[in-house]
Amino acid sequence: MSCLICAGTAENILAGGEFEERDCPSCGRYRISCALVLMLMEQGQIFDVHRMRVWLAAKREFVDVPSIEIHEALLVL
Numbered sequence: 777m778s779c780l781i782c783a784g785t786a787e788n789i790l791a792g793g794e795f796e797e798r799d800c801p802s803c804g805r806y807r808i809s810c811a812l813v814l815m816l817m818e819q820g821q822i823f824d825v826h827r828m829r830v831w832l833a834a835k836r837e838f839v840d841v842p843s844i845e846i847h848e849a850l851l852v853l
């Protein structure tokens with residue numbers, strides 16, 4: 777499986793429910809809502825990799841595995 781943020785090689789972790797989970801050597805471990813993954817695929821949008829990694833790093837001060845919801849996605853405009 778590939779990282780949903782940077783498209784590099786990442787480990788797919790079974791999260792279940794409404795989220796996909798990945799462990800990427802570059803982006804770290806994170807969850808991403810299935811609705812967001814669908815939206816990205818349908819609209820052909822991609823993450824702003826740098827800003828998303830900064831966002832994840834900030835979230836990791838509070839939680840081990842940050843979850844990215846639709847309204848939190850930082851996309852390339």
Ligand SMILES: [Zn+2]
Pocket residue numbers: 779780781782783784786800801802803804
């Ligand atoms: Zn990545």
